[in-house]
Amino acid sequence: MDVIEAISPLLYQLEFQMKILYHTYMSFSVGIVGLPNVGKSTLFKALTKKKIDIAPYPFTTIRPNFGQVQVPDQRLEKIAEIIKPEKITPTVIEFVDIAGLVKGSHKGEGLGNQFLAQIRNCDAILEVVRAFEAPRIEHVAGLINPERDIEIVKTELLMKDLEILENILLKMEKNAKRDKKILKRFEILKKIKDNLARGRSISEIDLTNEEKSEIEEYQFLTLKPILYLLNTNKKQKYSTSGFEYLEMNLKEEEEISELSESERKELSLKPQLDQLILSCYNILDLITFFTVAGGKETRAWTLKKGLKAPQAGGVVHSDFEEKFIKAEVIPWQKLVEASSWVIARERGWIKIVGKDYLVEDGDVIEFKI
Ligand SMILES: Nc1nc2c(ncn2[C@@H]2O[C@H](COP(=O)(O)OP(=O)(O)OP(=O)(O)O)[C@@H](O)[C@H]2O)c(=O)[nH]1
Ligand SMILES: [Mg+2]
Incomplete structure (x- = not known):
């Protein structure tokens, strides 16, 4: 065995850990999850244009594919029209194409457990569900049946959470008797375990905000926001027991993504991917704010809803959070209406805000440090 081959699992682990670190600090990520061959x-290729393996047999993807995707935003374009910057930079979210999972994956069936760790590192799940008919492309669970497939995936995620929870509880039990704080967490986790054992995802359980923050660090799979995407090539109604979903023909979307802008116009083809990217952004509970960098660069940034001005500063530059003194803020529409930063200031539309300012979606911010 040569050296490269010998250390390649290590390199792979390292690469994966770096990516986790990167996405933890730089962007939010959406895991593309589902049965094999769906x-x-x-979808990943259509979104990122990356050359990756796609084939009509199950388990084509083994290692995850990572790709950054720009979030479409007309507000950014409108701001840029008046600022006329040298550079326009949209914000991004990351998509991770994860190996297919099958019934029993949580116990090591199929490609086993590793994919579950990859889902754990994502902030949200985009579940692709197969509804397209193609006799030569095997469906690992038999006939086309979206409802059953959704149930398979849900069960796998649920079983994995249950297994992890049982281990945590076992380790906590002794200390919970001695320490009130640990006991409190123990009781919350116990309540969650009982619900999981009855087949309820954690997101379906009524939890207070305090309970949610107690369990945040565990990154439970069934607590992640989830969006269903039905991959279909037919117009028909599906039995979906009440869950909401988007519907697309992914093969067609991938073909459209290969065309140039003018070819698309000529054929009157409208890709639906922008809508999908925005839906992912929405389930992540994110907002966008903008910076104009004194006219040089107009840029969109992503922030978790409910955060304050210094934390927004921290997204722009690691120094900005600590050294934050104040910021100038204006809603994007007001800036566009004023037609320039100077006029907006003259009209008194730019507010000076301090550390406690809650950032709103669409704010244009100039940080002062
Ligand atoms: N007819 C049809 N074929 C599709 C559609 N979407 C994907 N395929 C085909 O289905 C096969 C599997 O597609 P992949 O994108 O590799 O599926 P996957 O879910 O990544 O599969 P694994 O990596 O094995 O888990 C390929 O041959 C695709 O061309 C579709 O909407 N219609
Ligand atoms: Mg694949």
Whole structure:
């Protein structure tokens, strides 16, 4: 065995850990999850234009594919029209194309447990569900049946959470008797375990905000926001027991993504991917704020809803959070209406805000440190 081959699992682990670190600090990520052969990589390719393996047999994807995707935002374009910067930079979210999972994956079936760790590192789940008919492309669970497939995936995620929870509780039990704080957490986790054992995802359980923050660090799979995407090539109604979903023909989307802008116009083809990217952004509970950098660069940034001005500063530059003194803020529409920063200031539309200012979606911010 040569050296490269020998250390490649290590390198892979390192690469994966770096990516986790990167996305923890730089962007939010959406894991593309689902059974094998349902079109996950087809979607990933359409979104990122990356050359990756797509094939008509199950388990084509083994290692995850990572890709950054720009979030479409007309507000950014409108701001840029008046600022006329040298550079326009949209914000991004990351998509991760994860290996297919099957019944029993949580116990090591199929490609086993590793994919579950990859889902754990994502902030939200985009579940691709197969509804397209293609006799030569095997469906690992038999006939086309979206409802059953959703149930399979849900069960796998649920079983994995249950297994992890049982281990945590076992380790905590002794200390919970001695320490009130630990006991409190123990009781919350116990309540969650009982619900999971009855087949309820953690997101379906009524938890207070305090309970949610107690369990945040565990990154439970069934607590992550989830969006269903039905990959279909037919117009028909599906039995979906009440869950909401988007519907797309992913093969077609992938073909459209290969065309140039003018070819698309000529054929009157409208890709639906922008809508999908925005839906992912929405389930992540994110907002966008903008900076104009004194006219040089107009840029969009992503922030978790409910955060304050210094934390927004921290997204722009690691120094800005600590050294934050104040910021100038204006809603994007007001800036566009004023037609320039100077006029907006003259009209008194730019507010000076301090550390406690709650950032709103669409704010244009100039940080003062
Ligand atoms: N007819 C049809 N084929 C599709 C569609 N989407 C994907 N396929 C085909 O289905 C096969 C599997 O697609 P992939 O994107 O590799 O599926 P995957 O979910 O990534 O599969 P694994 O990596 O094995 O888990 C490929 O041959 C695709 O071309 C679709 O909407 N219609
Ligand atoms: Mg794949």
